[in-house]
Amino acid sequence: MTVPSGLTDGPIYLDYNATTPIDPAVTEAILPYLTGGFGNPSSDHHYGTAPRAALEHARGQVSALIGAAAGRIVFTGSGSEADNLAIRGAVLAAGADRPHVITQQTEHPAVLATYQALRRWHEVDVTYLPVDGAGVVDPAELAAAFTEHTVLVSIMAANNETGALQPIAELARVTHEHGAVFHCDAAQAVGKIPLDVSALDVDLLTVVGHKMYAPKGIAALYIRSGVPLEPLIYGGGQEHGLRAGTENVAFAVALGTAAQLAADDLAAGGRHRIQQLRDRLHDLLVRSLPERVLLNGPMSARLPNTLNISIRGITGHSLLAATPDIAASTGSACHSGDHQPSPVLTAMGLDADRGLAALRLSLGRWSTRDDVDRAAELITASARRP
Incomplete structure (x- = not known):
């Protein structure tokens, strides 16, 4: 399958829930x-x-x-x-x-x-x-x-x-x-x-x-x-x-x-490939950051491409700012520089610290195993920085 030109030279794209490249x-x-x-x-x-x-x-x-x-x-x-x-x-x-x-x-x-x-x-x-x-x-x-x-x-x-x-x-x-x-x-x-x-x-x-x-x-x-x-x-x-x-x-x-x-x-089972990549990304982060990665949302009854996690000890917007080689979303909204937890996560009963730490990593048609492995390395490195 031909890769859209917009994905061939840039950060690893993990924001497919925001928008998708045109096939x-x-x-x-x-x-x-x-x-x-x-x-x-x-x-x-x-x-x-x-x-x-x-x-x-x-x-x-x-x-x-x-x-x-x-x-x-x-x-x-x-x-x-x-x-x-x-x-x-x-x-x-x-x-x-x-x-x-x-x-x-x-x-x-x-x-x-x-x-x-x-x-x-x-x-x-x-x-x-x-x-x-x-x-x-x-x-x-x-x-x-x-x-x-x-x-x-x-x-x-x-x-x-x-x-x-x-x-x-x-x-x-x-x-x-x-x-x-x-x-x-x-x-x-x-x-x-x-x-x-x-x-x-x-x-x-x-x-x-x-x-x-x-x-x-x-x-x-x-x-x-x-x-x-x-x-x-x-x-x-x-x-x-x-x-x-x-x-x-x-x-x-x-x-x-x-x-x-x-x-x-x-019909070809493409969603299963994406789910396997999503779960691999989650597992890599859990192993690399023990006791720090929390899943937000259901374990099984969710979209096969979506991983929403909070990493203890760092806010989502700070982590992404420190990881420019990844394009993803946070679990917070920014109004005039003031970050607030997502209303979705708040309605689920998550406390403010966990809400502010949230990352939404969403995969898609052109996500690869190499993308996932590299993203896990980059996120881990940023989360470990003092």
Whole structure:
């Protein structure tokens, strides 16, 4: 497999959960739609034919990756837009008086901020479910949170910091027993693990291109047949009337191609290779830094590429600053130079010192054993410095 040029000369990339390099096969697939295939897919003449067919083919590729034999795939400009369409669209379409919605404390900001806006502007009541020490929601907590006004539940498939996997099928079942709609932001999970919207029984599911080797600026929302949504963007009838504006055919093709590559990789067992590399990295660090490495999140029920650890005795941002040959993320947020523990780790019950010491090391398609071994050496050296 061809390595993207951006990875051939630079630090070891261990930040695949932040964004992925564009797969060269994806780049190749979109080029025709930046040149000769420039037509508007809504045009009935010759120049619209190929773009229209490409758009629908890409829709089918995304559907196939997530097992969506029925329902709609709506292309959006980002995962945040897809989340907004799902959440705001479902709440406004419900037409309820003072509707009630449910999410979790460790949800992505795109979801949390949308709920906060609905509370400000539409008097929506919001319940934030707690998580346990592994970052997982208890379905019993969800069941207890419903009211007669609950219209929507939104729970992510996998946490972007710890990789923790939520029991989505069980949470969706509880939601449907109470007559509400279930939305799942699967940005981090799609392409990394097998997902089937029919088996999970979700109503709405967010897919994000730049988390799966497509460009930034393209995402999609799966909408189960019969689930009503109010559009975010009004205008023409594009995207089933739910997202007006002439479609970005080239980037839709990119997402479709990335979906096909991900499906092929999952079928070939690529996730097992990445999990083995992740576990090797963890084991090397544990052996090199005895009694200092703490795993944040579940041991097994997490994404195969994600390792979130705290190393006693050094903050995450200090360690990465001392290790410029690695590109990774910390478990803290920096505001005007003031580092604070991640809200995700805080909600899991981790103390401030452990939260500030956290590192998120996320592997991907082009991670190698040499990368892992070298990264372990570099992290160990930085952690041992006085």
